Amino acid sequence: MKFTxxxxxxxxxxxxxxxxxxxxxxxLGLEVExxxxxxxxxxxxxxxxxxxxxxxxxxxxxxxxxVDAGTGELVQVVCGAPNARTGMKSVFALPxxxxxxxxxxxxxxxxxxxxxxxxxxxxRELKLSEEHEGIIDLPADAPVGASFADWRGLSDxxxxxxxxxxxxxxAGVRGVARDLAAAGLGTLKPVDTxxxxxxxxxxxxxxxxxxxxxxxAARVIRGVRNGPSPKWLQDxxxxxxxRPISALVDITNFxxxxxxxxxxxxDAGKLTGNIVLRPTAAGDGFKALxxxxxxxxxxxxxxxxxxxxxxxxxxxxxxxxxxxxxxxDVVLEVATFDPVRIAEAGRALGIDSDARYxxxxxxxxxxxxxxxxxATRMILELCGGEPGETFVAGAEPQWRRALHLRxxxxxxxxxxxxxxxxxxxxxxxxxxxVRQDDGRLACVPPSWxxxxxxxxxxxxxxxxxxxxxxIPATPLPREPGTPKPALSPAQRRTAFARRTLxxxxxxxxxxxxxxxxxxxxxxGQVPDELKLLNPISADLAVMRPSALIGLIAAVGRxxxxxxxxxxxxxxxxxxxxxxxxxxxxxxAGVRAGAAVPRNWAKGERAVDAFDAKADALAMLExxxxxxANLQVTRDAPDWYHPGRSGCLRxxxxxxxxxxxxxxxxxxxxxxxxxxxxxxxxxxxIPQPKRKGGxxxxxxxxxxxxxxxxxxxxxxxxxxEADRLVRAAKGADKELITAVDVFDVYQGERxxxxxxxVAITVTLQPTERTLTDxxxxxxGTKVIAAVAKATGATLRA
Numbered sequence: 001m002k003f004t005x006x007x008x009x010x011x012x013x014x015x016x017x018x019x020x021x022x023x024x025x026x027x028l029g030l031e032v033e034x035x036x037x038x039x040x041x042x043x044x045x046x047x048x049x050x051x052x053x054x055x056x057x058x059x060x061x062x063x064x065x066x067v068d069a070g071t072g073e074l075v076q077v078v079c080g081a082p083n084a085r086t087g088m089k090s091v092f093a094l095p096x097x098x099x100x101x102x103x104x105x106x107x108x109x110x111x112x113x114x115x116x117x118x119x120x121x122x123x124r125e126l127k128l129s130e131e132h133e134g135i136i137d138l139p140a141d142a143p144v145g146a147s148f149a150d151w152r153g154l155s156d157x158x159x160x161x162x163x164x165x166x167x168x169x170x171a172g173v174r175g176v177a178r179d180l181a182a183a184g185l186g187t188l189k190p191v192d193t194x195x196x197x198x199x200x201x202x203x204x205x206x207x208x209x210x211x212x213x214x215x216x217a218a219r220v221i222r223g224v225r226n227g228p229s230p231k232w233l234q235d236x237x238x239x240x241x242x243r244p245i246s247a248l249v250d251i252t253n254f255x256x257x258x259x260x261x262x263x264x265x266x267d268a269g270k271l272t273g274n275i276v277l278r279p280t281a282a283g284d285g286f287k288a289l290x291x292x293x294x295x296x297x298x299x300x301x302x303x304x305x306x307x308x309x310x311x312x313x314x315x316x317x318x319x320x321x322x323x324x325x326x327x328x329d330v331v332l333e334v335a336t337f338d339p340v341r342i343a344e345a346g347r348a349l350g351i352d353s354d355a356r357y358x359x360x361x362x363x364x365x366x367x368x369x370x371x372x373x374x375a376t377r378m379i380l381e382l383c384g385g386e387p388g389e390t391f392v393a394g395a396e397p398q399w400r401r402a403l404h405l406r407x408x409x410x411x412x413x414x415x416x417x418x419x420x421x422x423x424x425x426x427x428x429x430x431x432x433x434v435r436q437d438d439g440r441l442a443c444v445p446p447s448w449x450x451x452x453x454x455x456x457x458x459x460x461x462x463x464x465x466x467x468x469x470x471i472p473a474t475p476l477p478r479e480p481g482t483p484k485p486a487l488s489p490a491q492r493r494t495a496f497a498r499r500t501l502x503x504x505x506x507x508x509x510x511x512x513x514x515x516x517x518x519x520x521x522x523x524g525q526v527p528d529e530l531k532l533l534n535p536i537s538a539d540l541a542v543m544r545p546s547a548l549i550g551l552i553a554a555v556g557r558x559x560x561x562x563x564x565x566x567x568x569x570x571x572x573x574x575x576x577x578x579x580x581x582x583x584x585x586x587x588a589g590v591r592a593g594a595a596v597p598r599n600w601a602k603g604e605r606a607v608d609a610f611d612a613k614a615d616a617l618a619m620l621e622x623x624x625x626x627x628a629n630l631q632v633t634r635d636a637p638d639w640y641h642p643g644r645s646g647c648l649r650x651x652x653x654x655x656x657x658x659x660x661x662x663x664x665x666x667x668x669x670x671x672x673x674x675x676x677x678x679x680x681x682x683x684x685i686p687q688p689k690r691k692g693g694x695x696x697x698x699x700x701x702x703x704x705x706x707x708x709x710x711x712x713x714x715x716x717x718x719x720e721a722d723r724l725v726r727a728a729k730g731a732d733k734e735l736i737t738a739v740d741v742f743d744v745y746q747g748e749r750x751x752x753x754x755x756x757v758a759i760t761v762t763l764q765p766t767e768r769t770l771t772d773x774x775x776x777x778x779g780t781k782v783i784a785a786v787a788k789a790t791g792a793t794l795r796a
Contacts, residue, residue, distance in 0.1 A: 001163050002240035003173045003257065004156045011177035014186025018157055021185065028179050029464050030170055031162045039155030041100055042126060045148045046070060047138060048092035050120070053084050058112040067092055067118065070145015078116035083134035091121045091136045091148045100127045158239050166451035168361035172260025175448065182429035182465050193370040196377055198389030204271065204331050206393040209278035212301040212341035213313060214365070215394040216277060217372050219332045220268055224248065224385035226327045233382075247382045248323045248330060251375060253354070260363060260448075261334070261371045262355035264311065266321040268329035273306035275331075277313060277393075284309045287319045288351070300345040301337060314342040314359040315351050332379070334371045336363065336397060340534075347537065365397045366447035399450070405441040405458045413456060414463040416471045426465045427458065489687055493623045494571055497587045497682065500622035504615060506567040506589050511550025513573065514540035519549050522665045523639050529578025543575040546639070547588035548677050552661070555592045556671040564673065565593030569615075571682070587680040589615055590661075593673060609644040612658040612676040616648060619680050624688040625655060632722040639665045640677075656680040704765045706737070709779055712758040713792035717746060721757050727789035728761055731781040735770075738762040756795050 005018060016024075022032045048069040056062035056078060063084050066074045069092045077092075084090075093099065095117060097106045101124060108117050119125075124132035142151060149155045161176070169175035174191070181188040198219070206216050228234070229250040237244050237253060244250050252263040280302035285295045286309045294312070296302065301313035310318045314337040323330060343360040346352065369392070376387050405427075407420040418426075424441065427434050431446030445452040452458065463471070487495070502508060516539045520526045523546040535541040544550065551568050558566045569589035576582045591607040598604045621627050629650060636645035636657050645659020658678040666675055713724060721741050728739045743758035750756060761782055763770065770778075786792050 001171055001176075002158055002160045003176065004158050004236060004239045006156045007173050007236055007239075007258075008159070008177055008180075011174045011189050011191075012180055012186045013189055014180070016180075016185045021180065022159065024180060024183050024185055025159070025161055025176070027464075027467060027469065028183055029164070030167070030176060030179065033160045033162050035157055035159050037157040039149045039157065042149040042154060043147065044097040045091050045093055045121065045126065047142045047144055047146050047148050047151060048090055048120070049144045050084065050086060050088050050090060053079070053086045053088075056112060056114060058114065062112060064114060065120065067120065068144060069094070069118075075117050076115060077118045077120055078111040078114055079120050079135065081120065081122070081133075081135040083137060084120065089138040089140065089142045089144070091126065091138070093119045093121055099125055101125050153235055156235075156239065165361055168358060168363065168450075169260060169448040171358050171361070172256075173258050175260055178430065179465070182426055183467075188429075191374065192377065193373050196373050196380070196387055199386050200388045202389045202391035204268065205274045205391055207274065207276045208393045209276060210301050210313075212338040213277045213394065214336055214338075214397045215368050215392065216275075216333070216335040217368050217390055217392045218275060219372055219376060219390045220329065220388040221332060221376065221379055221385045222268075222329045222388070224328060224330055224379065224383040226323055226325055226383060229382060246323065246325065248327065248379065251378050251382065254378075255371065255375055256354050256358065259367065259371065259374070260358055261367050262314070262358055262363065263371065263375055264317050264333040264355075265323050266310070266317075266331040266333065267323045267327045268331045269327070270321045271305050271310075271331065276304045278302060278304060280309065280312075286310065286312070288312070288316045289319055289322055290316065290351075291319065294349050294351070297348055300348065301341050312345055312349070312351070313337055315346050315349070315356045316353050330379075330385075332372065332375055334368050334375065336365050336368055343534075362450045364448035365399050368392075368396065399447045400444055401453075403443045403445065403452070403454060403458060404437065405443055405455055406439075407441065409455060410459050410462050413459045414471060415474065416463065416466070418462055418466050422466065423462050426462050430461060430465070432458075432461075490683070493682060493685065494585075494587075496622040496624075497619050497680070498571055500619050501569045501587070501589060501615065504567075504618060506569040506591075506615070509551060509554055509568045509570050510572075511547075511554065511570060512540055513544055513575075515542055515544045515549045516540070517542045519553075519669060520545055522668055523549060524637065527577050529582070530575050545575060546679065547572055547574050547586045548590065548639075548661075548679065551588060551590045551677070552666070552669050552671055552675065555590055555675060556669060559592070559672065565597060567591045574679075584684075585682045587619055587682055588678065590675055590677045591615070592671070592675045606674050607660075607676040608674070609641070609646070609659040609676055612660075612678040613646070613648075616656040616658045616678040616680055619678075620648065620655060620685065623680075623682065623685050625685045626650065626688075630655070631726070632720060634720065638662065650686070653684055654681065655684055700766075702764055702766045704769055707763040707765075707770060707775060709761050709763070709775070709782075710742075710758060711761065711779070711782060711786075712743075712756055712795035713786055713790075714750070714754055714756055714795045715790050715792035717753050717755045719790050719792070723790050724757055724759060724786050724792065727786045728759060728782050731785040732763075732778050735763045735765065735778055736761055736782075737764040757792075758795075 022035055026032050046069050048067045051066045051068050051074060053063045053065045056064050061080060063079050065077045065079050065084060067077050068074055093106055095106050095108045099106060106119055120135040122132045122135050123129040163170055178188055203220050204218055206218050208216060226246050226248045229244055229247040233250050233254060234244040237250060242253055248265050252265060256262045280296040280300040282298040283295060285293060287293050302309050303311040303313050310321045337359050339360045339362045342356055346356040372390050407423055410423060411417045424434050427443060433444040435442050443458055520542040526542055526545060530543040532541050547570050551570055554568055555566055571587045573583045574586045591611050594604055595607045595611050596604050617627055631649045633647045633649055636647055636659050639662050641660040641662050647654050648656040656678060661675045661677050725739045729736055740760045742760055746755035763778060783794055
């Protein structure tokens with residue numbers, strides 16, 4: 001929301017400085033995003049008269065000018081502009097002035113041996129435009145010595161504030177002024193909403209056939225002249241980024257910004273019959289004022305005449321009934337619309353407009369008739385004409401609601417004691433009707449504050465206007481003795497996981513928790529509870545069932561921009577259903593492209609399931625999971641490659657999933673090549689059980705040499721190597737410290753349905769060196785344990 005300081009002061013009688021106003025706005029919750037004060041930047045530039053412009057004695061393309069800047073003496077300036085001439089008026093800067101386009105301070109200098117004590121400026125040097133072929137040429141009546149910014153109308157600062165969706169009342173300058181007045185920065189000026197008598201019966205009637213429009217007022221004004229709007233109106237709109245079009249259009253834009261009251265004007269001569277508001281039919285079309293053609297779905301709030309659809313209510317008018325310079329009779333529209341239906345219409349057709357912005361947030365339902373009178377008065381002042389009687393269809397929606405505020409609740413909820421009289425003053429200044437009611441304040445919020453629903457809202461209003469800075473800083477109470485840790489184990493686990501994955505070369509990403517329905521369907525069946533009733537867009541309509549969806553899409557975007565080798569991770573929720581415990585905290589990651597890039601040693605390779613498994617295991621270890629007890633199973637979900645994926649389990653509990661993603665999933669998401677991924681369920685990881693506190697156990701190193709023995713087993717082809725490894729480890733838990741697979745063979749020399757798995761078993765004695773018989777005994781235990789667990793035989 002943008003407005004100028006003078007526009008604000010048209011509603012607020014105040015002597016407060018610009019800095020005070022901006023500080024107060026932010027304190028009120030209307031955060032100031034920026035202030036463009038051209039007057040301050042251009043304050044040193046003056047209008048000057050070029051008394052003479054003679055040829056430079058040492059340069060053909062330079063001129064030696066004598067300039068009168070209103071200082072009482074002539075100043076010598078060397079100028080290279082081709083349009084510099086005797087008698088002209090231009091903009092002048094004295095030494096010490098900061099030139100806006102460069103940020104440099106102007107100094108006295110010598111140009112080709114002649115001293116120059118200032119500068120005649122071009123529009124580019126003042127950042128007024130890109131024009132720099134010559135210096136600014138001002139009219140002959142420009143006052144010498146006057147401030148150029150004041151004369152040009154550039155001394156009016158433009159303030160931009162950020163609005164939260166609930167404060168649509170401040171999408172109008174008057175709403176901003178009302179808040180500042182309540183905060184003590186002046187007095188809110190009254191506005192004239194007295195009726196303008198109609199001089200003839202309403203020739204155009206309105207019929208409401210859609211529940212999305214509770215009230216619609218139409219007024220015909222005859223004999224208007226739709227020329228350019230006056231300079232003050234054009235300057236106000238231009239300052240906030242709007243292009244002046246014509247007086248009638250500018251008036252509607254002005255009311256939208258000034259009162260948060262969108263209006264529309266139809267050319268009465270282009271209407272066919274009367275106006276009807278009814279649901280649009282699928283396939284109805286119209287050409288909008290933005291010069292685009294739209295075809296509507298069924299059920300939107302459409303404005304029709306006998307010729308068909310002429311406007312999309314609350315969103316944008318149609319070109320067929322738009323006003324032009326030749327317009328003489330107009331129909332002024334002021335209406336109230338259901339915010340949800342306006343939002344649906346704008347999203348359905350992809351139209352963003354100032355009217356939609358305000359209507360979908362809730363325009364003041366009691367402003368229809370006052371706005372008709374105020375807009376009529378301005379049209380008559382700027383365009384002339386004769387007003388007819390106002391035709392009103394429907395009725396003002398019920399907005400009055402009775403609330404009660406117990407004065408002591410301000411201190412209880414807000415932590416600061418505000419006197420009851422001050423509470424009454426603040427609420428009254430905000431437009432709330434307040435009266436005493438048996439020790440309580442009976443309050444009726446104003447029609448423009450649909451966001452005030454209960455006592456806590458009233459407390460918030462009192463506190464923000466009184467000033468949040470008055471709330472004292474109070475330290476949290478602490479138990480005597482050793483302070484408790486600031487982070488819970490779960491929070492520390494998340495931090496460890498994030499740090500571990502980053503250390504492994506993955507970059508953290510933050511993606512939407514909302515995903516397209518087509519992509520969500522690739523990751524299992526999506527229950528109805530995960531489908532949003534009011535999505536921000538059609539492509540973000542489902543709560544994500546997996547955190548991988550956004551990461552895969554990010555891989556595709558990176559590859560499309562020439563970065564196919566990426567590693568990303570995200571820690572966030574994934575949703576199973578709409579229940580209270582229907583979401584999991586997931587650490588998900590993807591690797592795409594080359595695990596080892598192309599190099600001179602010829603060791604390059606693409607990412608695979610083992611890269612994802614290594615990431616998952618490293619993260620589980622960092623999170624405190626007992627990785628030595630994990631089992632690997634092959635029951636990963638369908639979005640993983642069926643032969644290149646698995647799950648990491650602790651008993652029956654799945655702690656992680658890993659593997660290459662299914663080619664069909666990648667194809668559906670338009671990602672080429674391999675992508676390896678993992679999902680770790682952080683909340684499923686058990687807390688480590690440690691005795692004697694959180695200190696790590698003492699590291700014990702054996703002074704004896706470890707012993708490695710190799711075994712090759714023949715086993716059924718469908719037996720996981722992990723079963724062999726676990727069986728071998730369990731053969732002697734005291735001596736066996738590691739079991740690693742170093743070869744898997746399934747070729748012509750093997751029987752059909754069989755494979756060879758070779759493992760290395762590491763023995764680590766701790767008390768003495770093992771003898772050969774002891775080593776052989778352990779080997780016999782290993783063979784027997786593997787045979788019992790998997791049916792394997794020792795390969796000959």
